[in-house]
Amino acid sequence: MKREPFFWVSVSCGIVIMAFIILPLIQLLTSPSLEMLKETIGDKNVVRSIWLSVYTAGLAALISFVLGTPLAYLLARINFRGKRLVEGVIDLPIAIPHPVVGIAILSVAGKNHWFGQILADLGVRIMGSVTGIVTVLTFVGIPFYLNATKAGFEAISPRLEKVSRSLGASMFSTFARITFPLAWRSMLIGIIMCSARAISEFGAVVIVAYHPMIAPVLIYERFEAYGLRYSQPVAVWLVSISLILFLLLRILTLRKVEEQ
C-alpha cells in the first residue's frame, strides 16, 4: 500500500520533536567524563542536595495523594454547580510563572499576614526551610496528581460501585474493594507525574529557600559561579537518578498489568 503524503508529514514532525527532546539530553549525559562524575558524587554537598530533591518531591507527592484523592474522587463522581470553577482553580498552579508561585506563598507565610502569624506561633518556618520547599513543590505538583487520578476514577463505571452497594458493601468498603483496586494504577501515574513535576521545580523554590539547597538550585549556583562544565555532572546525576526512579515505578506497574 502506498502511504499518503499526510502520513510522511506526520512522521517527519514526529522525528523533529523526538530529536529536539533527546539530542540536548544525550549531549548533557555524555559531556562529563566518568572521572568527573565519580568526583562529583563523592562531593557531600551534591549528595545532600540530590537526596533533598528526591525526598521533598516524594513528600509533595505523598501529601497530594493523601489530600488529593478524596477531591479527585468527588470531581469524578459528582456534578455540582461551580465544578468547572474548581477544576480551573486546580489547573492554576500550572499556568502561574514559577517565581510568582514562590512570591505568592511567601506573602501568605510572612509575618505580615495573619496566616503567617499563626504559622510563626506554631513554630513553623517556610522561608529557607525544608517545610517551605515541600510546600512549594506540593503547590506546583498537586494539579498533576489530581488530574491523573480524576481521569482514573472517571474510567471506572459508577455501576460497579452501585452493584457493590446493592450487594451489602458500605461506601467505604466499596471504595476499598472496588474503586481503589481499579484506580491505583492511575493514582501511581499521578504520583509519578506529581513528583516529576516537583523534582524539576527551580523558580519557585529559589525564592522560598535558596538554602537548604535542592539539586536544581545547586546546579544553578555552580553554573553561575564556575560555568557549564561544573554544572553538568550534577545535572547528569540528578537526571539519571530521577529517570531510574520513574522507570522503576513504571516497570512495577506494567508488570502488574500483565498479570491481570
Next chain:
Amino acid sequence: MIAITGLDIDLKDFHLRDINLEIAENEFFILMGPTGAGKTVLLEAIVGLVPIKSGKIYVGRREITALPPEKRGISIVYQDYALFPHLTVRDNIAYGLHFHKIDKRKAQERLAQLLDVLNLSNLQQRFPVNLSGGEKQRVSVARALMVEPKVLLLDEPLSALDPRFREEVRGALKSLHHTSSVTFLMVTHDFAEALSLAGRAAVMNNGRIEQIGNIEDIFQRPLSAFVADFVGMKNLFPVRFQGTAADMENLEIELGRKPANSRGYIAIRPEDIVISRVALASSMRNSFRGVVTGILDQGFYYEVHLLVGTVTFKSLITKRSLFELKVHEGAEAFLSFKASAVHSF
C-alpha cells in the same frame, strides 16, 4: 412483597411522577416502556441509588425508603453486566459474602448450586474479560442471587446478548425464578421475552406508569392510545361509537359489542388484518376495498399499507402470501378483520 406508593423523583432533566406499584412475593414482574421512560431510574430508586422526593417503598412489611442500598437486601443486574474486572468469576459471585453473615458451609453449598444451575463451574478462575456476553450475564445473575436477596432487579439483562445466548440466559432466569422464593422485577423491550417470563407487567411512559396488569391484558386490551401503539397495535384510530359500531371518517367498523363511552379509540393488530384480491366470503364482519400505498420489508414479514377512503390500514403478511397475492403498490385489494379483533377504549 414490594410496594411503592406515591413515588416522585426529581432529577436534573428527568422526573418520575406518582408511581404506585405492588408486586407479590415470588412474582415475575415486567416493566416495559420506550427509552427514556424512567425504567432504570425506578429500579435504581428501589435499590436506593437515586434520591427520591416523596413516596414510600416497602419490601415485605418493612419500609426501606430511608435505608442505604447495602441495608435493603435488593440485588440488581445491569444490561452491561457490571462485573468487577479485577476479580475472578468465583470472587465476583462470592463478593457479597464479605458483608453478609452467612454460615460458611451454607455459603459454599449455595455457591456450588449457583455455579451448577448457571453452568459456570468450569469458568470459576477466569477473569470477566475472558467471558462471552452470555457467560458474563450468568455470572452477574449468580452474584446478585448469592446474597439471598428478597428482590432481584434486572435492567434489560438480555438486550446486549446475541440471540443464541439470550435464549440460554432467559431459560436460566426462568428456572431460577421457579426454584427460589425471590421476587423478580425485570425491565425489557422485548415482547416475546415479556410474554414468556412474566405474569404481570407495567408499561411506563414519560416518568409515569400507563398501565399495570396481566401481560396478556396489556397486549390484548391496552387502556390508552400510548400502550396500544407501544404493544404494536399499529392501526389506532380515534372514533365515535354508535351502538355496536365505530364511526370514523366515512367508515363504519363493526365491534360486535356496545362500548360504554361515546368517543374513544379503536385499535387493531396488523397481523389480524387479512388481505385478499377478491372480496372474501367469510364470517369476518369488517371488509373494505382499498388501494395498496406501500409495502415495507420487515425481515420475515411485510407490512402492507392499504388506503381505504382517507384511512390507512396496516397489515402484516408473510413473504409467501405477498408472493401469492401478487399485490403491488397501486393495486386494488380487500382487507378484512373480525369484529373481535377490534379493541376499543
